[in-house]
Amino acid sequence: MPLGALRPSPLVEQAAERLREQITAGHWPVGTRLPGETTLAKELGVGRSTVREALRALAGAGLVQPRQGAGVFVTATRPVEDWPTRLRTAAVTDVYEVRMLVEVQAARLAALRRTDEDVAAMRAALAGRRAAAEGDDAGFVDADIRVHSALVSAAHNPVLTDLFAEFAPALREALIELLDLLRLRSDEPRHGEESHTALVEAVAAGDAEEAARIASAELEATLALLLSPGRSKSEA
Structure with a gap:
């Protein structure tokens, strides 16, 4: 399922939300390695730095976890509530x-x-x-x-x-x-x-x-x- 390009206002929030939707919908099940930053940036129509910040936000919500040298993996399909x-x-x-x-x-x-x-x-x-x-x-x-x-x-x-x-x-x-x-x-x-x-x-x-x-x-x-x-x- 294509992610689709984003509108030009707050891009990090939009990118995080779009990725969150994919995760919660089960497009990327728990344990799945996400596409690389370059691929995600191309699909979302944003820069790699925006993708990086969006992934950091998702990690903070407990949805993904970066693994050194291996990539970013889905760890949950629902965000951790405060x-x-x-x-x-x-x-x-x-x-x-x-x-x-x-x-x-x-x-x-x-x-x-x-x-x-x-x-x-x-x-x-x-x-x-x-x-x-x-x-x-x-x-x-x-x-x-x-x-x-x-x-x-x-x-x-x-x-x-x-x-x-x-x-x-x-x-x-x-x-x-x-x-x-x-x-x-x-x-x-x-x-x-x-x-x-x-x-x-x-x-x-x-x-x-x-x-x-x-x-x-x-x-x-x-x-x-x-x-x-x-x-x-x-x-x-």
């Missing part, structure tokens, strides 16, 4: 299960490591959550996430903090949808108030096991709602 992309496209229940692993341990560590400033930040976020109960679901979810973010920050582990920050956008959309779908705040505008207060106070008291227990119970309850009939596991 972490934010994986989170955006993953089932929300899968994301939530990992969130549980992260946040239960974060609650335990926060109870052991929290400072007075951390406790003040958690209590301020909790007050903000109460105030947000008078508003719409989106504002309430944002306030809820701020409580959990303050708790994770109190663990003083930058990897946990960054990981939670990566989860937050996917969780936000799912939780807004959940509140709307199940009308969870119709009769209880401050949904989850008791458990959130108990969690913050357990961390403030330095009770690591109680903080972990409360966090686990709260997150398991939300996961059960996400898995409830009427919601597909693939919904995000």
Whole structure:
């Protein structure tokens, strides 16, 4: 199948996309050696330097791999997705299960490591959550996430903090949808108030096991709602 000449604007991106299409369509199966730069350049109507940069981009996506003295070989038919992309496209229940692993341990560590400033930040976020109960679901979810973010920050582990920050956008959309779908705040505008207060106070008291227990119970309850009939596991 001929590749076809390219239009004269961003040539490297176009070349990479054209080659990617050939690979994902199976024209060059995994293990295949690609034609040489000169041949590809001729078919695409570009210079060898453009082809070289396009192949470098494909290598970065995990689709090809150059082998010294042997050429460039196809190593995959689908590009490797970066972490934010994986989170955006993953089932929300899968994301939530990992969130549980992260946040239960974060609650335990926060109870052991929290400072007075951390406790003040958690209590301020909790007050903000109460105030947000008078508003719409989106504002309430944002306030809820701020409580959990303050708790994770109190663990003083930058990897946990960054990981939670990566989860937050996917969780936000799912939780807004959940509140709307199940009308969870119709009769209880401050949904989850008791458990959130108990969690913050357990961390403030330095009770690591109680903080972990409360966090686990709260997150398991939300996961059960996400898995409830009427919601597909693939919904995000």
